[in-house]
Amino acid sequence: MDLKDQIKNSLQGDLDSFNQIVLEYQNLVYNQAYRIIGEPDAAEDAVQEAFISAYKKLHTYRGGSFKSWLLRIVSNACYDEFRRRKRQPVTPLYTENQNGNETESASWLEDTEEKPEEFVLRNELSEAIQTCLDQLEFEFRTIVVLVDLQGMDYASAAKVVDRPLGTVKSRLARARRNLKDCLQGFRELLPIEFRHLGEV
Amino acid sequence: MQITDRDWAQLSAYLDGELSGRELRQLRKKIQTDPLLQVALEQLKITRQILQATPQIPAPRNFILTPEMIGMRSKKPSFSGYRLAAALMSFLLIGVLILDFGGILFSGAMSAVSSQKSFESQLESMPEAAADAMEEPVILEAAEEISEDQAIAEYEEEFADVEAPAVAAEAVEESLAEGIAVEEQEEKTQDADAATGANRAQGGDDPQSTGQVLPSQTPEPPPVVVEYYPEEEVYGPEREAGISILRILEILFGLGVVGFSTAAWIKRRKFR
Numbered sequence A: 001m002d003l004k005d006q007i008k009n010s011l012q013g014d015l016d017s018f019n020q021i022v023l024e025y026q027n028l029v030y031n032q033a034y035r036i037i038g039e040p041d042a043a044e045d046a047v048q049e050a051f052i053s054a055y056k057k058l059h060t061y062r063g064g065s066f067k068s069w070l071l072r073i074v075s076n077a078c079y080d081e082f083r084r085r086k087r088q089p090v091t092p093l094y095t096e097n098q099n100g101n102e103t104e105s106a107s108w109l110e111d112t113e114e115k116p117e118e119f120v121l122r123n124e125l126s127e128a129i130q131t132c133l134d135q136l137e138f139e140f141r142t143i144v145v146l147v148d149l150q151g152m153d154y155a156s157a158a159k160v161v162d163r164p165l166g167t168v169k170s171r172l173a174r175a176r177r178n179l180k181d182c183l184q185g186f187r188e189l190l191p192i193e194f195r196h197l198g199e200v
Numbered sequence B: 001m002q003i004t005d006r007d008w009a010q011l012s013a014y015l016d017g018e019l020s021g022r023e024l025r026q027l028r029k030k031i032q033t034d035p036l037l038q039v040a041l042e043q044l045k046i047t048r049q050i051l052q053a054t055p056q057i058p059a060p061r062n063f064i065l066t067p068e069m070i071g072m073r074s075k076k077p078s079f080s081g082y083r084l085a086a087a088l089m090s091f092l093l094i095g096v097l098i099l100d101f102g103g104i105l106f107s108g109a110m111s112a113v114s115s116q117k118s119f120e121s122q123l124e125s126m127p128e129a130a131a132d133a134m135e136e137p138v139i140l141e142a143a144e145e146i147s148e149d150q151a152i153a154e155y156e157e158e159f160a161d162v163e164a165p166a167v168a169a170e171a172v173e174e175s176l177a178e179g180i181a182v183e184e185q186e187e188k189t190q191d192a193d194a195a196t197g198a199n200r201a202q203g204g205d206d207p208q209s210t211g212q213v214l215p216s217q218t219p220e221p222p223p224v225v226v227e228y229y230p231e232e233e234v235y236g237p238e239r240e241a242g243i244s245i246l247r248i249l250e251i252l253f254g255l256g257v258v259g260f261s262t263a264a265w266i267k268r269r270k271f272r
Helices: A003-011 A015-037 A040-056 A066-087 A116-122 A125-134 A138-149 A154-161 A165-189 B005-015 B021-033 B035-052 B067-074 B079-124 B127-142 B148-160 B166-202 B208-217 B231-235 B245-271
Strands: none
Touching: A003 A015, A015 A040, A015 A066, A015 A125, A015 A138, A040 A066, A040 B067, A066 A138, A066 A154, A125 A138, A125 A165, A125 B035, A138 A154, A138 A165, A138 B035, A154 A165, A165 B005, A165 B035, B005 B021, B005 B035, B021 B035, B079 B245
């Protein structure tokens, strides 16, 4: 059964068909949510909300890229979750990485900009990237995740974040520039061919 | 030379192949001549590659939806149906009430207007006679030489066919009477002069001469037509006795409003 049929059946109330779509897209959606929010639990909540919302709003899908349509819902869910967490900040007593393993120390409470070496030593590349992403503003982060991590073009990203193409272009450039500066602190984690990332 | 924000944006878009032909040519030229831009481009390229190489994190669990999830979140109690029905009934009730009470006022107003209009139209229907009647004294004054019998005959002819309402008839009668009175006065003066002359000539007195002429001068008044206005026109149609259809509808819609509102309230309360 292809995506079109799955959507059609889902619209008729067939939850199993929709769950097939969920299984197909959940990795993509979770990655998007995790990279935007930066917290596994919050990302899970956002993903679940996003799928429920997608099921309810499936009738608003008018063809075109289903991925873009879904990622737009995910971005909105992430933004809601992000705002909710900002209003009621949750500080866990222990921290865990994206695999659910507890980290050994409480270094995550420290300012990573002041002591990047200690942080870098305990984390993998993806966590370093996540740290850099977390330093970006929400919309900059969303755009860079959409374009660089999800591989979307500018037009699709503009649709997802509901911004003009020019805005996406300038914000992406700024986000990349900030990430470049941030990643300089994690040079040891980078693959050898990337270690000559210098300053301009 | 420093790299501007615009340069960064151009370099970033260049990497993604999002520049137009002209922009692309310009930027390529610029990069060739500016070593700083070359370094910046290289760094952006690496950053982009790092981001693109970011490992995908597998979803920690399945996010499949259960009927409970959808049911709990999507199925809200449907008060809206009852509410909508109650609102609809209210509108209908208001409509019927307006129709009912508005109808009474309208019929009353219409009857008043129609009676007024009919009166005015009746007045307008006889301008010829009234105008003639008003002008007649002038004519009579002007045509002093016309004989009395001729004038009376004209009046009789004119008013023989006129069927005017009482008011107009009175107006005509008055104007006619005035005309005749003027005429009579003139006649009297003439007769008196003639009689004086004759008496003087004959040496006698003929007081009956004036009296003989007057009765024949008085024209017969035009037939007075009394207009009959049906009572319905004046007071509006008589209201039907008993319960009308509008009353039944009012009751039905009223009951509907109460019923649906109560049902919505009960359902909402049960849900809570």
